[in-house]
Amino acid sequence: MRPAFFTLTADRFVPDESAASWWVPGMLSGPLLGGLLARALEAEHGDPDFQFSRLTVDLFRNAPFEPVQVTTEVIRQGRRIRVTEARVLTSIGVVARASAVQLRRGEQPPSPVPTRTPHWDAPDPTPLTDTYTEFLPDGDHSRRGMWIREDRPLVAGEPLSPFVRVALAADEGSPVAHRGETELEFINADYTLTLSRDPVGAFIGLQAGGHVSEDGVAVGHATVHDEKGPIGFSMSTAVANIRRV
């Protein structure tokens, strides 16, 4: 097992060097902050009768490479719905936050819903050993996909929960949707993950669903899968950016 991204010490998450940003030197990786937010929401407000149906993560400020704190609060606790919120705090203030909607699981309505969720033409992930494996059905970039198998714990000593696993992977919906044939020229400011159920197994699949952009503002989405089929979607907004690493 590789070292965890963070170690929890006295209420603070201390980053390992593997937690460095892909975009900006000396900063923490944004998607890992999304993972910490999902972990805190699940640990403090999760309930086996409820499904985390949406997680919206706002990544609005570069996070200095230092120990961070995560806090949560309940916005609404109803019979069928829970709305909660979490924040990542650093020495410069709040750098990221998330809101989540949990819905009570119940009986599936009898009438089937016709769906256009795109056909999943991914290779079998079983033999894959890399963390990220991209695939390109028929060489078509508009249908590009990825299998992700996170092989590091987020926090030392804790196994990744299915929800945190998919929250970590969902940020990749941005490059999957917003990359050109060769270059990624948009950095995402957020992602919104929706889930009808939690993923099963170690592999999360993403496949490009759509992209539109104008004047350096991009919006797009990807379908989220596990080995058994589609489980939801990840949508993100992004702004034109040049990588500085």
Next chain:
Amino acid sequence: MRPAYFTLTDEGFAPGESAKSWWVPGMIHGRLLAGLLARELETTHGDPEFQFSRLTVDMFRNAPFEPVQVSSVVVRQGRRIRVTEATVTTGIGAVARASAVQLRRGEQPPSPVPTRTPPWDAPDPGTLPRSVHEFGDEGHPARRRMWIKEKSPLVDGEILSPFVRAALAADMASPLAHRSEDELEFINADYTLTLSRDPVGDHIGLESGGHASEAGVAVGHCAMHDTRGPIGYSMAVAVANIRNV
């Protein structure tokens, strides 16, 4: 011109007869609360150099049919990003809230991004008499499309802005994505609208994009259009529900 949904009074936004919920008698329609939230965010925090690239609306409590108050705060004000939040409050407390991401418009990156968002070959909306016009695609029951032309002002004496017009229409993504062949058996708890640009003209188009559901929890999305083409997406999570009206 039809009467407005709300009139701004000393007590807040007073709902008119047309503001009633489709789902529950004696309540305000959730989509109109979303419109008020978008209007507040745009009026108080809008900036011509920034695009509202995301609006996430949580509708977590039935709103009693009475005047409502709307307030907002800035979460993050950066050089390229603004994150804001707004809340609708009634006599029973907060009933809905929204978070928004604004991104600074700039130069579009040089590399084209491949996209699967389908071309929009809808009929000319100018010929359609109804405010909501749904049309299908013979042989493709999952491909549902709709033109929406909002004919009532949201607030008496005000013209609908392009952003508020898109926000009001975006709630329809839930029935388009989550309806069975004849019944709507899911009620949405939220929607997340993303926009690469504001719509042009009075007509907003939606096209179903995907749906997944299990144990009474549904997630799905639609593409958003205007008469010139795709402008973004609307995604909604929903829970199994029987209509009470």
